[in-house]
Amino acid sequence: MGSLRLRFTLVFGVMFFVAAAAVLVVSVVLVDNSMRYTLDLAFPAASPLEPPHSAELQRYLAVQRAAQPATRRNIQETMQFNLVFKGGLAVVAVGVIATTAGWLVAGRLTRPLRVISATAERVAGSTLHRRIDLQAPPGEVKSLADSFDGMLDRLDQAFAGQSRFIANAAHELKTPIAVNRTLVEVAMNRTDAPPELRQLGENLLAVSARHERLIDALLTLARAENSVTDSVAVDLAELAESVLDTAAAEAARRGVTVEDRTGPAVVTGDPVLLEQVVRNLVDNAVRYNRPGGVVTVTVAPVRDGVELEVGNSGPQIAAHEVPLLFAPFRRLTDRVGSARGSGLGLSIVRAVARAHGGEASARPRPGGGLTVRVLLPAGPRAFGPRGRTGAPAQGIR
Template identity: 60%
Template structure:
């Protein structure tokens, strides 16, 4: 089986939902600065009032004629004034501080609203939707310049991808047309009555090479289509697709003496039926083609914790874990180890591209004793058992 590279779980590290929030940090800074400033003002007010009261009391209770009782009265007045000022001033600072922090939360949210709009657009673009634009309606400023520069970059990217799609379509047509003509000419020549056996054998080899080239072009087109935005999404069950693909692969598996087993539980998702069928076909065909004679493969569908899953396990050559990421890339094969020269090196690259285009992923791990296990996870269809468990 052509190994598929495995990647670590892209899920974010566990943490509090507000951790890293710029709005929360701005609000905290606003509140902290207000409380520091208010505390400084209150301390200054206490000092000023104390000095003023001290001066006034010195006039009322002249130091030259003050008695012990006057000094005690003066001390009581000063302590009462200080406590009263600190208590009421502290409560005032606290109430106004809470109101100021709330206002800071609201103001920071409004100031950051353009950034949220830019982030939302970027997230939609990350989902392969290059036709959207920010189109920020604000007066000229730093944020407006950032949004306009982002829109200009999207215009260039959209034009580049559109040109790439046109090139792929034209190249596919130009490449497949001569192959079809060559296949037709060879078949016509081989069907003539006076063709020598050597010529028929040569024609058979030419047809095999021609068929391989056609499959390579089809695989490249599938890979290019999988990396583009999906336009056809329908509810479907991966178990049904797997059953049809396994039945179609039966003759090839019998020829290679590979025993096939299946454990197909409902695995409902939403996606492009053609691309998902190609994904499963690549998994099963690779599992047969890169198996050992007399080996076995097993296809399993289920609802996992993260969605609908299809898993294909086969026997074969021993593959080290560090070799799997290398073989994630197109046209990378272990020809001398697992006999993958018969393939194009695109099988599991297509699997990953299709899975990621549907919002899922594909991982591979070596099987103890030889072979590989490839697991594809796709978002569960809303209302399915898997979705309810999530």
């Protein structure tokens, strides 16, 4: 928008200088013609001489006649110089004032466009609930702002309808799955149930549990893609430590060592969604790891906010495959056979990070594995309520 204001100012300035130069040239021509006529009257080319009364008077008149062309030329050149020089200075001075006024006028003219642009940036970065509501007389800019508000209304309704549909569909799907799980458990607990029935029941329960996790992931994803309404100060390190305590048993069962490198770092956001981010990253890092591998969890304040970084020593991942991991229901070839994964973990991580004004990215680790980095805006305090200071604590969990 600044470039548009600058272009308007340049157009105003150039138009003024061109018009002022044209006026100055016309003025010089008109004044020159007027001075020629006046000088012709003041210094006639020939005039009858009175009979000389003396030789001295005759010589004086002859000298005056001889000096007339030089005097006339001097007067004309002086007039032209004064007009061009002083007129040019006036044009420059007034041009600077006019250009400054043009800058101010251009700023006022482009102010509604700046409002529209700022609203569009806020909508793109956070929520669809904002509106321009431009208070201006009817015109092209007012019509543009109203059209933009109407488009936002339709988008807001569409996204709200989509979220309601996902939530309602997930709720309706949970009911039959719960009923099926109950029936399977009743059948498995019958005293006369054969071993084949019990084995089939265990498989059906595992499938039902996976479907329930998928539905919960869809609900979390739908919630994360909306604006964050429950924003409080949260120590991301405390969330990470709580998740690590929960994942310690699974990590020990798989022979995975977890390195806790968390330090106090406060963010502002929804604690439930933020905990889901940490949990998804830690679960993925433990699940898709090699026996005897390592998982590192780092939480620390950085210049741009608060950084959460989770890395593991899993299989080799090519750089061009990393963006696929953030797409919903997309997993790498070696992950397709997972009985627990739904392909929504990193999608939820990125959606929650963006809903909080942050971003999530990933990069392959040398020697195999993946490092996922989540950057979130810092909260109101530099340290958490536990009051820890100094470098992040390092340890083996």
